[in-house]
Amino acid sequence: MKNLNILLIEDDLIEVMKLSRATSSLQLNHNIVKASNGEEALKLLEDKTYLPNIILLDLNMPKISGIEFLKILKSHDQLRHIPTIVLTTSSNQHDLLECYKMGIAGYVLKPLKYEDYVSKIEKLLSYWCINELIEGKQ
Template sequence: MKALNILLIEDDMIEVMKFNRTISSLQLNHKITEANNGEEALKLLEKKDDLPDIILLDLNMPKISGIEFLNILKNDDILKYIPTIILTTSSNQKDLLECYKIGIAGYVLKPLKYEDYTSKIEKVLAYWSINELKQI
């Protein structure tokens, strides 16, 4: 499995720690870059160097929401090609439909149990590590 360059956009530090713990426990050698909100993520992305292979995005964030971030991302001629997977606790159908309308690559609900979370993250990353990803 190839190592992915992952941008994790998450404002909850406990969730960030949980994600990193999962990557570590699964012994995956993906490169994780963290952004605490959409604004911080856009600053990282605007340089357009060392772009991520995939973005994992939480929806409920301060400053700009996940959906606002997606709209900005998908209106950029280069960034719009980065597969973006929503990683959220929101099972709101309106959010789900809006995200797919904007153009996401997946919508994953964060389970409460750590074992279920680990299993989901493992499957999501395994899927993307066998995909042909656009070299931007």
């Protein structure tokens, strides 16, 4: 399986560690770059030296929310194509619909049980490893 460049936008350090632990236990060697908020992520993306294959985005963040980040990302010609998957605890139907209207590639609820979380992460990353959009960008 190929390695992905993943931009994780997450302000909760425990969630960041959980993703690292999950990918490590699955023996996945993806390159994960972390941004603790949307502003930090936009600076990384606008620098253009680092363009991820996928973005994992939390919705509830300080400074600019995940939805605000999406609006900015999707209005940017060079960045709008990057598949963005919302990884959140919010099962709010309004958030879900808003995100899909803006063109997200997926909406994944973070389960409470760690084993369920690992299972979801494994499926999510497996899918993007075989996705033709990503294939073409390597």
